[in-house]
Amino acid sequence: MTKLALSDEILMKIDKPARYIGNELNSVCKNKDEVSIRFAMCFPDVYEIGMSHLGIQILYDMFNKRDDVWCERVYSPWPDLHKIMKEENIPLFCLESQEPVKNMDFLGITIQYEMCYTNILQILDLSQIPLLAADRDDTVPIVIGGGPCTYNPEPIADFFDLFYMGEGEVVYDRMLDLYQEMKRAGRSRREFLHEAAKIPGIYVPSLYQVEYKEDGTIASFTPVDEEIPATVTKQLVMDMTDAVYPEKPVVPFIKATQDRVVLEIQRGCIRGCRFCQAGMVYRPVREKNIERLKALATQMIEATGYEEISLSSLSSSDYSSLEELVNFLIDECRERRVNISLPSLRIDAFSLDVMSKVQDIKKSSLTFAPEAGSQRLRDVINKGLTEEVILNGAQMAFEGGWNKVKFYFMLGLPTETEADMRAIAELANETAARYYDTVPKEKRNGRCQITISTSFFVPKPFTPFQWARMYPPEDYIGRAKVVNDTVKEQLNKKSIKYNWHEADVTVLEGVLARGDRKIGQAILKVYEKGGIFDAWSEYFDYQRWLDAFAECGIDPDFYTMRERSMDEIFPWDFIDTGVTKEFLKREWNNAMKETVTPNCRMRCSGCGVKKFGGGVCYEN
Template identity: 65%
Template sequence: MNNLALTDEILLKIEKPVRYIGNEVNMVRKDPEGKIRFAMCFPDVYEIGMSHLGMKIIYDQMNRRDDIYCERVFSPWVDLDKVMREENIPLFALESQDPVFMFDFLAITIQYEMCYTNILQVLDLSQIGIYAKDRREDAPFVIGGGPCTYNPEPLADFFDMFYIGESETVYYDLMDLYKEHKQNGGSRKEFLRKASHIPGIYVPSLYETTYNEDGTIASFEPLYEDVPRTILKQVQMDLSNTFYPEKQIVPYIKVTQDRCVLEIQRGCTRGCRFCQAGMIYRPLRERSLPMLEKLASTGIKGTGNDEISLSSLSSSDYSHLPELCNYLIDNYRSKNINIALPSLRIDAFSLDVMSKVQDVRKSSLTFAPEAGTQRMRDVINKGLTEEVILHGAMEAFKGGWSKVKLYFMMGLPTETEEDIKGIAHLAEKIAMNYYSMDAEYRHGRISVGASASFFVPKPFTPFQWASMCEEDEYKQKAHIVNDEFKIQHNHRSLSFKWHDAKTTVLEGILARGDRRICKVIYDVYKKGCIYDAWTEFFDYDTWMETMEENALDYHFYTTRKRELDEVFPWDFIDIGVTKEFLKREWNNAMAEKVTPNCREKCSGCGAARFGGGVCYESKSKMD
């Protein structure tokens, strides 16, 4: 049954119809008959979703099995969304154009809190029921994955299950269980009960939350004895012998990241206290050099991309980076294939490599000091001194660069006015150093661009106990810093911009929310809110009004002080990193005490258990 309702007449009336027709180079084609039908969804527009590596990995993993057909689904843009509602056209997959309601699974990757209303758009247009409790017996099982599932509770009512961890581990086990379920018969509830026994699978309907009078969580308990009390994150330890797409799909239109991506490692040893990814993706694991060399070759041949990008949280920490960079330069630079090296520390090796692969006259170098003063960088455990930052900038200027980008956060715990003014002062010092250099190293006027996001305390970070600022406080901080930039001696060479404060407040509510937020998300969606991550569609006032209508004070989720013994909505998830370690790091932050890099000294975070009690890469025993 093809989705014949999406006619040429409709396609000609909407923006970028190529988003919806499929048939791209390297798209997988299978006969769906007799197969598990798996719809992999990214709840945003096609150009964003097609840039996401995780979705590509799952697409490759699922389609390697002959008994599974994995297809792609994206959020329709607002123009097609309107038509689909008017014409009663169900949401469909790109490969077969079949409606999603014909599938066995609808898997949704949840990368960012501001896409939550888009998830409801997908469920609604799929005609399978927005709430999990309302789905028919033959409806697809809706499963969520990705970083936001480390607090799945604000979405708990809409999902049949969540996959906590990395897709390479137990997804096949879930598919095998489903095949057995179909063969033997049984109800939807029976399958979900059995699925909850698979490590990493969380079925929200099998748990109950109770609350204290002050609104905090009193208890979170499974409804049945055989349902696990905690959900253990699933980790793929061997990244050199697992799934990775050799021939990635080539879109017909330009997408956000149109390049061959090599994920060189997962995890991070740096321990920045604000960084959720640095905690939930522990321990550090690397892909082997031979694997990456092969993937570079097959990726370029299979896609025709003219850029290779190395992906990780901290590329400089990859132990074979010099060999990999030299291999890529030797084999691809002469073929006019650009090599992108994000997440690098600015040291002599990095600058040398970048000078070989970039046009230094056009490109800019990026530093992420995160804070303007050393005191504040110690609080967040950035592990970066002003001396290192300034030295790196000087070396870059000598190498030919004259454009620098600096990334900061504002609203961090213990932050003072002196700390945020330090953002302008650090930018000024970089500019002063440039203009004080010998003339042979100067290349006209320097450009130092600083941008600041506002801090959101995320689950499973040492800062999960921190309070957020009010919207007006964020704005005030931004204006203080902006005014400080204007009075610097080299202000003509400096620029400053900042994130939207209202978006930050909502992100905080959704990131730290509990099940009571489900109704808020449903209500704002019914009022027309979708694409909240897009400035032109974001309606902050509707969100705040809806919070009030549901008798919820948003301050409870944002500015409220949290005690160390409070039960959080996400405490039932075990990421390996212990709550005791996070508490210790919170106390270290308050004492402005730096914790060493994991490779310098093991701090006993707990993640080493995934490597059998020994950190996988560093081989250092736990304390």
């Protein structure tokens, strides 16, 4: 076994030392002298969160299939170990070899949510890699960013050597081959980055210049020379069936957040919700062949020993062979005594029938995501759900033996009125009424429980709502109070529980989601003030962020509160996701007119992604 980077004395002092020792089932160890590229794959959050991320598992498997590459994993040390590593000058290390990250050729960081930005700096700092890309030389790894937050990489652009736009299975091999070739030729870091920028999907921030207008908006965004493309196009896997997928995923020593086998059945979504970034940037829908999925399910269960398997998709109900797949899994999992988790299902007769077979209805609850309480606002956001569909779905669930329902909503959506806020509580009341009106007393499993949760809307890049404004934290709290007070007015208030999200976190997320390069100096300042694990409420300090913005001369309201003009250049406009800005503008205007756009199977709306070819892109 590899010698551990941490002493027994340190491991005894910290919480959950198994986070740091590696050697898990299905992890990959190679002879470092027999590979020419070493790649540290990082999730900038604690081990239990990072080990639940499917994207890293896919790339880890893909890279390690190459004989010339050894891909290892690294996660953010929890604050207790962070403190010790700083005090004792212990460099951050990879789990497999227990060697310092700074000895690797690449450090790849997947960026799943904005609130982990300070943890990116923690990773670099503990790895003893200069925080700013401009300060790095040929002795430290190339730092790569990937994941959904790279659809606006500008707030963190100064910390990365390059970004990979899109799905990693496509051109990573080409980039690694280029690195190997240039490494053998003795070429410099700067020369490699210049050549890598010519590969589709690769964005090298240092090779682009930003000019600003007097009002603070962007005047121009241009490459430094004509060899560098002005537009960076996202990369997509068009053949999901034959795409690489981990048949033997790594199994953690301690319970991960998603402690199960994950079976990805498709990518993309046909629904077109106007607030949803994933639904826009992962277009078009691409399904994995049913026979491939059956084989993968069996292989992964056998290779891991997990007692649960989950389907992964933005909208599992839209998978064309769902019924056949689910029936196969029910038979297979019953034989193996494995549970089935079926997220992202619409609540209809088929789904309820399936869930009644795979869930213990006495313990489980069903989840609906209407997102808005009123029909008017659901039309604005293009949710495609009517109140009757929601209530009928709940009624079928009640008649099937469920008595717990969870509703997810957003507050602060464009055009929202007080009537829309009150409608959230009123919909919960109507749902409870369906239970008491339709389920005979002798068949009830006690009182029904309707839990409503509201988050606050954050406009994201590449959505029709990217032009929307936000509101101050006190405004969001006021909206939550309207919902809370309305719940108390309802006839079935004893059956309704209400939870709401933190408002200040929402506002900060909005700044980071739509910010430009100027925001990077504030992120750096927050880290210097001790900010890490901002995604964890016990470590989040909003005042620390406000102080950093003030010290850097940044007005956060500029990024959140103001209305944006239709012709403004956004920090992310140089990225081509396939979905055109003209389509997004059209959808914004449809939202303002409360006009519903049919889903992709009903009618093609001309969003632009047909140019990628393949996939399930529906014609008129």
